[in-house]
Amino acid sequence: MEFAGLILAGGAGRRFGGPKAFARLPDGRTFVEACGRTLDRAGARPVAATLPPSVTAEEIPGVRPLLLPGPGLDMLGSLRWGLRHLISDREWRAVVVLPVDHPLVSVQTVVRLARVDAPVVIPIYRGKHGHPFCCTRWVAEGIGREEIPGATVREVIGGQGVVVVAVDDPGVIANCNTPAALRAAIDSVRNSTFEVRGPDLGSRKP
Numbered sequence: 001m002e003f004a005g006l007i008l009a010g011g012a013g014r015r016f017g018g019p020k021a022f023a024r025l026p027d028g029r030t031f032v033e034a035c036g037r038t039l040d041r042a043g044a045r046p047v048a049a050t051l052p053p054s055v056t057a058e059e060i061p062g063v064r065p066l067l068l069p070g071p072g073l074d075m076l077g078s079l080r081w082g083l084r085h086l087i088s089d090r091e092w093r094a095v096v097v098l099p100v101d102h103p104l105v106s107v108q109t110v111v112r113l114a115r116v117d118a119p120v121v122i123p124i125y126r127g128k129h130g131h132p133f134c135c136t137r138w139v140a141e142g143i144g145r146e147e148i149p150g151a152t153v154r155e156v157i158g159g160q161g162v163v164v165v166a167v168d169d170p171g172v173i174a175n176c177n178t179p180a181a182l183r184a185a186i187d188s189v190r191n192s193t194f195e196v197r198g199p200d201l202g203s204r205k206p
Contacts, residue, residue, distance in 0.1 A: 003114045003134070004092040005044030007035045009100035010052055010068045010078040016178055019052050020101050023176075026186065031176070034103040036063040042110035044096060046089060050082045075099070076153050083144030087137070095140050098132035104171035104189050105132060118163035123172040129164070130172030133157060 009021035009032045016023055021032040029037070032049055039047045040062045048064040053071060066085050068078060079097065086095060096110050113121045113134040121134040135143075139160050142148040150156035174185035 001094055001114055002092045003044055003094040003096060004086055004089065005036075005039030005042075005047040005110075006079075006082045006086060006095055006097045007032055007039070007047070007049035007063065007100050008075060008078050008082065008097065009035070010050040010073055010081075011075075011100075012052060012071065019055075020177065021049070021051060021055075023179075023182070025103060025182075030060075031100045031103040032060055032063065035098050035100055035105075036060055038103075038105055038107055038110060039096060039098060041107045042096070042114065044110070044114075045091065046086070048082060048086055049100070050078045076151070076156065079153055079156075080144055080146060083140045087141050087144050093137050094134055095137070096132050096134045101175055101177045102131045102171065103176060104174045104185055106169045106171055109167050109169045109172060112167060113165060116163055116165055119161035120157045121163050121165055122157075123167045123169065124164050125167055125170055125172050128173045132172075135160065 011020060022030045024030055025034055036047050036049065046064055047062055048066050049060065050066045050068055053068050055067060066082055068081055094114060096114055098105060109123055110132065113123060113132065119136050119139050123130050135157065143156055148156050170188050174188060176182040176185050
């Protein structure tokens with residue numbers, strides 16, 4: 001399936017000390033670079049990212065920057081803004097939406113979600129729902145054009161025929177929204193059997 005990738009990276013990142021888009025993993029990559037690489041390697045075309053309006057001339061390899069129209073936009077507003085721009089590209093039939101504070105998600109997870117034929121697909125790891133989610137173009141157009149009601153992302157996608165897919169990927173529930181949460185998430189991935197297929201986080205077990 002031809003699918004696009006959208007990174008939600010427009011937050012100010014106050015709990016992280018700055019925009020999480022430009023927080024760094026141990027290998028030196030920013031969160032937004034890591035998310036972009038994961039989506040690209042999974043086959044997403046194009047890959048775009050909503051970014052804070054204060055960002056100037058930031059170049060992220062392989063990622064189309066979509067500067068938000070103003071500060072303080074919530075996750076749903078950022079999602080709608082990003083999809084509104086992406087739907088002008090007619091080549092994709094689904095989109096994988098990845099919040100930037102989940103930079104440890106695997107390529108395999110993105111591929112698996114994109115292959116499921118359902119209006120909305122959400123991963124689950126050990127009983128916990130996570131990110132990213134994938135939705136069809138029809139759902140994406142409805143969200144981007146504000147034709148699907150709801151006050152949060154969960155409310156908007158919740159009534160669209162959600163299919164839950166179990167994945168062996170702790171990255172889907174690794175919400176790295178503070179430096180402490182990032183350290184804990186990295187330890188969790190390193191200590192799991194998943195780590196040989198996960199992101200490059202430094203030393204690993206063989």
